[in-house]
Amino acid sequence: MTDNTTSHHHTLLSLRQAVRKVARVHRVPVETRARLVMSAVDLARTEIAAGRPVRLEACAEPSPGGTADQLVVTLDTLSDLTADRGGIADLPLPAQFASGGSVTWRMPLPGRRGDGGSAGKGDRGSDEGTVLPAQNGGAAAGSGCPTSEIHAVEQELRAVLARLDSLTAEHRRLKHEIAETNRGTLALYVQLEERDEQLRKAHGQTLRELEDALRPAPIEVDGLEMAVHYAPAGTDAPTGGDLYDWLQLPDGTVHITVVDALGHGVTSTRGALNVTHAVRTLALEGHPLESIIARTAEILMPFDSELMSTVLLARINPATGDLFLANGSHPPALLLPAGGEPEYLEVRGRGIGYPLPGSERLLHVRMGPGDMLILYTDGLTESRKDPREGEKRLVEAARRHSDRPIAEVPGAIAEDMHTVILHPDDTLALAVRVPPA
Structure with missing residues (x-):
């Protein structure tokens, strides 16, 4: 260890001058020198104010790597500075604290001098030679x-x-x-x-x-007016598990299928499509209406054991107004007679994927001029999570819009039913009306 200097100080001015001189002699960069002076004064301020002197020791020694010298400055006080590290943790120049009131700074030096430690007059890191x-x-x-x-x-x-x-x-x-x-x-x-x-x-x-x-293409049949409204539960898919199909059979009757497959989105669409295609094929082959739901389950379940779907089938004769309904666990159709009270046409049965699928019977009614039939899925009546309350509101909405052009009726009913949606679901509403005489 070389260039060892020791001094005692009773005033802050004396301490400042001593620290500044040591830093200048060893060519400590100006910014580091300023931080060293401020740090030493901050630590000594309380001691000197209490009348206790502080000791300053400085020496130059080789760095641990041996590649360059470093300046070691130690400040000794009579108080244990480690007891209040919170107040001195933000010193301008970080230091090493030891018990007993000793604080040490270690600073690398820019290079050793050959004149016993004095800096040259031309060195910008020191002003020792400037008078x-x-x-x-x-x-x-x-x-x-x-x-x-x-x-x-x-x-x-x-x-x-x-x-x-x-x-x-x-x-x-x-x-x-x-x-x-x-x-x-x-x-x-x-x-x-x-x-x-x-x-x-x-x-x-x-x-x-x-x-x-x-969607099946619209059909025009003398003696019937038909329109449909569909809205998926989400905007990320064009359809879900709610589908419909309508066609005119060779005997002139109109066949309508309404399907609600379990689930939402495109996955449920596949199941609903399989059901509607199977029903259409069976209807065109002439199978009795009351057997089509059970026969559809026999065809599809071996290929898709996870399929679950409700089904409502309607068969209307435009010439006579005869209406036949078969149901497999689907919400009942709503009939609005032109001169009577609305009526839900209940038919017991079980859907595709249910135990013992099929319609228990056929329901037969006759529609007269001005009568309207509403077929729908549960997304229309259960948007507020109360099916019974939804069925009452459906009757009111259908009455309110029954005199509108048929193309507007399903959408107007759906708009009234969905003023409040607590349970979003795919929605299908299909209206069939016998034109007034």
Whole structure:
């Protein structure tokens, strides 16, 4: 260990001068020197105010790696500074604390000097060789401090200002970069929004085309008016498990199928499509209406054991108004006679995937001029989680809109029924009316 110096101090001014001199002699960078002075004064302030002196020791020694020297500055006080680390944890220059009131700073030095430790006059890290004009034996007029001390303080202030200017310039540069990045991000966001809008339009078009492909083509039959409304539970799929089918059979009667397969989205659509296709095939082959639900289950269940679906079948003769219904666990059809009270047409039965599937019987009624039949799925009446309350509201809505053009009736009924939706579900409403005489 070399260049060992020790001194005792009773005033903060004396301590400042001693620490600053040690740092100048060893060419400690100005910014580090300022931090060292402030840290030593902060630690010694309480001791000196209480009248207790502090001891300052400084030495230059090889660093642990042996590649360069380091300056070791130790401040000894009579108080144990480790007892109040919370108040000194934010020192300008971090230090090592030891019990008994000892604090040590270790700072790497820029290089050793060959003159016994004195810095050269041309070294910008020290002002040891600089002497300014002074009065009163080397002190600045009226200041009470040596000229070299004042010069050292000015150096530290200049270093602080230079550092501040550097940080300000860096902050300005970063702000400019952030602004440029934000502009680029905004432009990218606009592009992504435009692309997203294009994708939404394309997706919507694809969904509409898929929905049109799933919906059977409208049919026109003399003596009947028909219209349908469908809305999926979610916007991510064009349809769910609620499907319908209508066709005119070779004998002139109109066959209508309403299916509600368990689940939502495209997965349930597959099951509903299988049911409607099987029913259509059986109807065209001439199977009795009362046997079609059971026969459909026999055909489909070996291929899809998870399939569960309710089914409502209607067969209407446009010439006579005869209506036949078969039901497999589906909500009952609603009949609104032109001159009578609305009536739910109840038929017992079990759907596809249920035990003993099939309709227990056929229900036969005759529709007259102006009569209207409403077929639907439970998404229409159970949107508020109360089927009975939903059936009452359906009667009121059907009465309210029964005189409108048939094309508007299903949608108007669905709009009234869904003013409040507590249980979103696929919704299907299909209206059949015998034109008034």
